[in-house]
Amino acid sequence: MTIEAVVLDIGNVLIEWQPERYYDRLMGEERRRKMFAEIDLHDMNDRVDRGEDFRSTVYEAAVQNPDWHDEVRHWHDHWIDLASPEIPESVALLRALRARGVPVFALSNFGIGTFEIAEEAYPFLGEFDRRFISGHMGVTKPDAEIYARLEAESGVAPERLLFTDDREENIAAAAARGWQVHLFERPEAWERCLISHGLLPERDAA
Incomplete structure (x- = not known):
């Protein structure tokens, strides 16, 4: 897929x-x-x-x-x-995806005030194509509503979304809706996942 x-x-x-x-x-x-x-x-x-x-x-x-x-x-x-430091290998992968024209969305449990602080400290948070931030949405992962709203607002079918998160319950909730998923543990494994889906050739991966 x-x-x-x-x-x-x-x-x-x-x-x-x-x-x-x-x-x-x-x-x-x-x-x-x-x-x-x-x-x-x-x-x-x-x-x-x-x-x-x-x-x-x-x-x-x-x-x-x-x-x-x-x-x-x-x-x-x-x-x-x-909330520090940044994980530079993951940031590099985010940028590599966007450089290849792959839409990248944020889906994160984050407060309104805390996200404002994070945006100032980490400029790469402004580089997503779309951001789905729980504080603004009034619902958090792993509630099914937050996934459904991303699907509806992005217009992307569940099976055509690839999601990574460090929490098993959040991954399970996405998988239950048909999303492709990857439990994040290390940037290197996430890199291999992106390559396996054909989203990054090895020469472009961080």
Whole structure:
């Protein structure tokens, strides 16, 4: 089946997203584990990804958890340090696809405010042909609605989409709709996938 468009997740595909790593540096692994056990910070982040205001959501969580007030606020005040660095090999593959005229879409769980910060730090986020960002859509992966809306708005049939994401549940949801999928683990494996689909010749791959 000929692929008409490639769909990329952003976190841990184009940009490393490892909040625990940041907090390990800030406070040590033992204290970080204790804080993450007491506060569901990833649920807080999911709310931002569904469109809630970034600053107020994080600061409210800080107030609700006074023992960790300052540390929780780091999620907002130092967010770019949680979402870094970029993965240069993946960025090169994005650009190689677009140079060959392959449409490339972003499909990412990302807040409105956090995406604004990321766009400023990572100019390549402006290079997609289309972007489907959960905060603006009000729905996150792996909800079937977000995939259906990409299909409808892009006009590309599910079986002609090739999607990569680092989370198995997001891949499974896309595969259930008939998308071609690749579980992202390393840029090198993603490169081989693109070559196998005839989207990049080896000489053009990063």
